[in-house]
Amino acid sequence: MPDPYSLRVNGVDCEVADSDIAESLLFVLRERLGLTGTKNACTEGECSSCAVLIDGVLTCSCLVLSATAAGQDITTVEGLGDGRDGLSVVQEAFVDEGAVQCGFCTPGLIVAVHDLLEANADPSDGDVREALSGNLCRCTGYGRILAAVNTAAEAKRSQP
Amino acid sequence: MTSEAVNTAAGGSTATGTGTDTIVDAGTRGVGADVGRPDGVPKVQGRFAFSSDLWADDFLWGHTLRSPHASALIRGIDIGPAVAMAGVYAVLLADDVPGCLTYGLEHGDQPALADGQVRYVGEPVALVAADHPDIARRAAEAIVVDYEVSEPVTDAEAAPTAAPIHPDGNVFREIAIRHGDLDVAGEVVVEGVYEVGMQDQAFMGPESGMALPDEDGSVELFVSTQWLHVDREQIAACLGIDEEKVRLTLAGVGGAFGAREDLSLQVHLCLLALHTGKPVKMVYSRDESFLGHVHRHPAKMWYRHHADRNGHLVKVEARIVLDGGAYASTSSAVIANASCFAAGPYKVPAAHITGLAARTNNPPCGAMRGFGAVQTCFGHESQMDKLAAALNMDPVELRLLNAIGPGDRLVTGQLITGTFPTAEVIRQCAYAPEPEIPLSDDRRDLPGGSGRTTDAADTVRGTGFAVGFKNLMFSEGYDDYSSAACRVSDGVATITCACAEVGQGFVTLAQQIARTELGVDEVILAPAQTATIGSAGSSSASRQTWMSGGAVQAACREVRAQILADVAAEWGVSPDGLVLRDGLVVSLDGQQEALLAQVTAGTGYEADVEYHHAPTEALDENGQGNAHVSFACAAHRATVDVDPDLGLVRVRDITTAQDVGRILNPTQAVGQIEGGIAQGLGLALMEEIVLDDGIVRNASFTDYVIPTTLDMPDVTIAAFVEEPEPGAPYGAKGIGEPPTISSSAAIAAAVRAATGQALPRIPIRPADIALG
Numbered sequence A: 001m002p003d004p005y006s007l008r009v010n011g012v013d014c015e016v017a018d019s020d021i022a023e024s025l026l027f028v029l030r031e032r033l034g035l036t037g038t039k040n041a042c043t044e045g046e047c048s049s050c051a052v053l054i055d056g057v058l059t060c061s062c063l064v065l066s067a068t069a070a071g072q073d074i075t076t077v078e079g080l081g082d083g084r085d086g087l088s089v090v091q092e093a094f095v096d097e098g099a100v101q102c103g104f105c106t107p108g109l110i111v112a113v114h115d116l117l118e119a120n121a122d123p124s125d126g127d128v129r130e131a132l133s134g135n136l137c138r139c140t141g142y143g144r145i146l147a148a149v150n151t152a153a154e155a156k157r158s159q160p
Numbered sequence B: 001m002t003s004e005a006v007n008t009a010a011g012g013s014t015a016t017g018t019g020t021d022t023i024v025d026a027g028t029r030g031v032g033a034d035v036g037r038p039d040g041v042p043k044v045q046g047r048f049a050f051s052s053d054l055w056a057d058d059f060l061w062g063h064t065l066r067s068p069h070a071s072a073l074i075r076g077i078d079i080g081p082a083v084a085m086a087g088v089y090a091v092l093l094a095d096d097v098p099g100c101l102t103y104g105l106e107h108g109d110q111p112a113l114a115d116g117q118v119r120y121v122g123e124p125v126a127l128v129a130a131d132h133p134d135i136a137r138r139a140a141e142a143i144v145v146d147y148e149v150s151e152p153v154t155d156a157e158a159a160p161t162a163a164p165i166h167p168d169g170n171v172f173r174e175i176a177i178r179h180g181d182l183d184v185a186g187e188v189v190v191e192g193v194y195e196v197g198m199q200d201q202a203f204m205g206p207e208s209g210m211a212l213p214d215e216d217g218s219v220e221l222f223v224s225t226q227w228l229h230v231d232r233e234q235i236a237a238c239l240g241i242d243e244e245k246v247r248l249t250l251a252g253v254g255g256a257f258g259a260r261e262d263l264s265l266q267v268h269l270c271l272l273a274l275h276t277g278k279p280v281k282m283v284y285s286r287d288e289s290f291l292g293h294v295h296r297h298p299a300k301m302w303y304r305h306h307a308d309r310n311g312h313l314v315k316v317e318a319r320i321v322l323d324g325g326a327y328a329s330t331s332s333a334v335i336a337n338a339s340c341f342a343a344g345p346y347k348v349p350a351a352h353i354t355g356l357a358a359r360t361n362n363p364p365c366g367a368m369r370g371f372g373a374v375q376t377c378f379g380h381e382s383q384m385d386k387l388a389a390a391l392n393m394d395p396v397e398l399r400l401l402n403a404i405g406p407g408d409r410l411v412t413g414q415l416i417t418g419t420f421p422t423a424e425v426i427r428q429c430a431y432a433p434e435p436e437i438p439l440s441d442d443r444r445d446l447p448g449g450s451g452r453t454t455d456a457a458d459t460v461r462g463t464g465f466a467v468g469f470k471n472l473m474f475s476e477g478y479d480d481y482s483s484a485a486c487r488v489s490d491g492v493a494t495i496t497c498a499c500a501e502v503g504q505g506f507v508t509l510a511q512q513i514a515r516t517e518l519g520v521d522e523v524i525l526a527p528a529q530t531a532t533i534g535s536a537g538s539s540s541a542s543r544q545t546w547m548s549g550g551a552v553q554a555a556c557r558e559v560r561a562q563i564l565a566d567v568a569a570e571w572g573v574s575p576d577g578l579v580l581r582d583g584l585v586v587s588l589d590g591q592q593e594a595l596l597a598q599v600t601a602g603t604g605y606e607a608d609v610e611y612h613h614a615p616t617e618a619l620d621e622n623g624q625g626n627a628h629v630s631f632a633c634a635a636h637r638a639t640v641d642v643d644p645d646l647g648l649v650r651v652r653d654i655t656t657a658q659d660v661g662r663i664l665n666p667t668q669a670v671g672q673i674e675g676g677i678a679q680g681l682g683l684a685l686m687e688e689i690v691l692d693d694g695i696v697r698n699a700s701f702t703d704y705v706i707p708t709t710l711d712m713p714d715v716t717i718a719a720f721v722e723e724p725e726p727g728a729p730y731g732a733k734g735i736g737e738p739p740t741i742s743s744s745a746a747i748a749a750a751v752r753a754a755t756g757q758a759l760p761r762i763p764i765r766p767a768d769i770a771l772g
Helices: A025-032 A089-096 A106-119 A125-131 A143-157 B040-045 B133-142 B228-239 B266-276 B286-292 B331-340 B373-391 B395-402 B422-430 B506-518 B544-571 B666-685 B743-755 B766-770
Strands: A005-009 A012-016 A051-054 A057-060 A073-075 B060-066 B072-078 B088-092 B124-130 B144-149 B171-179 B188-196 B208-213 B219-223 B246-250 B280-283 B299-307 B313-323 B350-358 B460-472 B482-489 B492-497 B523-525 B578-581 B584-587 B593-595 B605-611 B630-643 B648-659 B714-722
Touching: A005 A025, A025 A051, A051 A106, A057 A106, A089 A106, A089 A143, A089 B040, A106 A125, A106 A143, A106 B040, A125 A143, A143 B666, B060 B133, B060 B266, B060 B286, B072 B124, B088 B133, B088 B266, B124 B133, B124 B266, B171 B331, B188 B373, B208 B266, B219 B228, B219 B266, B228 B246, B228 B266, B266 B280, B299 B373, B313 B331, B313 B373, B331 B350, B331 B373, B331 B460, B373 B395, B373 B460, B373 B743, B395 B422, B395 B460, B422 B460, B422 B630, B422 B648, B422 B714, B460 B743, B482 B506, B482 B544, B492 B506, B492 B544, B506 B523, B506 B544, B544 B578, B544 B584, B544 B605, B630 B743, B648 B666, B648 B743, B648 B766, B666 B714, B666 B743
Parallel strands: A005 A073, B060 B280, B219 B246, B313 B350, B492 B523, B648 B714
Antiparallel strands: A005 A012, A051 A057, A051 A073, B060 B124, B072 B144, B088 B124, B171 B350, B188 B299, B208 B219, B208 B280, B299 B313, B460 B630, B482 B492, B482 B605, B578 B584, B584 B593, B630 B648
16 A cells, blocks of 8 residues: 555545555546546546546546646546536536436546637637547437537637 | 537428327427436536446445356366455355346346356356455456366357257247248349448446345345346346345446346346345446447348339348347347348338347347347348349439338238338438538548548548338337336426436436426436336337336326316316416316415325336247337438548438437437437447457457547438327337437448448448458
8 A cells, every 4th residue: 555645636635545556546536535427438548438637638537547646636527617506618518408318428528628628719620529539428429519519619708 | 610510300390290189288398398308417517426436335346257268168166366365255156146047138048157168258257346346356367267168159150050059059039021922023133141240339337336235135236227127037036035125226327228238247246245245336347348248239131132123122032140149138039120120111012031040159149229120221221222223223212112101011911000201201311402511621521530541532422321110119029018106296296217217318208298297397206216116118129208208198197187186176177177287277267276286285196107008919930910019210311431442431421310200309319319320330330349269359449449529420310200109108209229220221322332342241341442
């Protein structure tokens, strides 16, 4: 067991104790800190259901050894809400456009779309498709997800 | 930005019937309205609890040791090294299964744990429970199994005459359909042999759940599944305890598509929990998931179509062989579907179709979206294109000439009595304006994508068309009823139904139906479970909108009748003159009204109903009989760009029209159609479980590739063809499967049109085009 360490998740310092050194950030978020919003569809870096932001960089948390993330700012889907009913414009757009079916890919997509719209306020269709091409979804065929990204981008641009 | 291509509901809807009599008052959030999912907000916030998110005090992690061999005897198992590991609480083998060792949806031929023999790669051999998932995995790896490996049977055509690999033999089912005058011959005859690869459902949420033991020997299981009550039946039999002692609750389901109809880890979790006395959780890894559930049957199909020189079909002959893999699963129903629908949605006066589902040492195959109809749709639509070419006819005109409809008979002799608007679906799709898609210089739009493998100048374009159909609900005499309870108290409705919400949106529909029937706005959905409500049947066969929707509607109507009877008695009027609307009981003459909250204060009203569809019958020895309840069809037109030298394909547009009965929620309908088409695109171009002597070679999302945002084109829904189905609640048909049935065939036809190649197999691999 490594010494206890602290992870800064969504602005809160969280003590991680009794954790095996081999545990991924995904495992620690889900099983030790109770933040199960970050999903485990493949746990080998192929689907982006576990996407988080580490110091602002979009990352598959399943590929990061947890202890190496100490001292960095980690943002998960649970940390993205604001605005109406605690929803971000991206979350709101996903709900309104019918972009959610089973919802297992949704948290990773929400994080990825936040990341995209931070970097590019007015992405083209090709930009959106390329940015989200690592996020696998099996239910939707992506049509409503792409519509939600458009809606979110417009809403974000019209914000004061 | 563009995303205008989806042309939905209002613009494209075709209503050719009425059926509005059943709608009481849809209001803004009732049936037909574009209502959002009740679980939408928790899902976007990451607060929705999936079956892999469960937690309990002091719980253990389970892990499964699986066979690395497709065929082997087990001479001995040494669990000593695993038991000796710190943190290990249990190691279980077949001898530890206290009840019936085998289970199965149709035939109980699959061992919960291998008993002396393994029959496919991935077959569960031993179970471990430990206090950390890595310890459980390492302990499973430490178990020493002494295998005597034998040559596997991997060829479905050869299996029936090979030595039996199971006491029940190597044939799951043979079926023959003989219809009409089999001696007739056509003036024009075309033949073809077609193959379909093994597709995986590849849902995102891995198999997972948690079992909690009780001191009285009972067990509680939270699990993702498609059918709680049939799981309970099989689990209780394996555990050797009464069904009442097994209580299932649906945990959040991350997609299903057929893969959760069979048991996976349900018995294993309960065994470990009862053995250790502790809660046990299991979550399959992705590679384990590829081994841990059934797949779509690979198919080989021989076809001969006869037509007169004007293009009228005279006779269809077909032989279909499905590889069922090592255990029965739903193979006998899948081959029945494949055979019954093998001629397509056409008027066929004579047909001779034989179907075989064989047992091999390949991974077990069972339910996947489209269930047998997908495979034969690729066959019959390839044949229709071939026939059109032989007749020098337009392929769409040929299909219209032969399109089946009400008053016609299927090759099973069944008279079509419900709606079946094949011709309208074909016309709406085929004659929709062709999308203007300029050949793009954006590499992301080219075959091969941004890898810069293709130049626009090297690509050729093609367009293809296909139409397909299948049955709704279970067939051949099976009574797949659904149960629902409704309670109205203090003006709030609570619906209880064991229907598995797998992402399809039944929870939204249940609320819409209750609002429409009861005139309330607030509808609470109780958890789906087995303790207090009867079976809802499976979330498969495009059946829950009809069956559980029907059960919810019937329960609500019974409660409504009770309320109106009491109020009518109090007011001294006839209940026929009263309605429930906007949270009020209102007399139609406008003279009296009362708050529903007041009328139902305190104990309230409740009803618990079972809803059955019209009975069906078994097929006779000639495959004739009224075996199916209802049918739905869809058509697809695909536009593709192909680099013929590299064998790369980029789908640029899919246009579709679908027979839906009636649309109950437009956005959810669009989502089902787009999602179903994506799975059809995957089967056409990229998705296949690759086997090598029964060994799965691509059990990961790196090697089993599913469509991404860069693979899916915009989908144009040219029309929801709305002809309300008699007998269906609100006239609505299930819509989940048709998008997956003919989309693959349309894409294959488009690639053929672009390349001029025969391409008799899907998925179409780059080498099939480049080296074909």
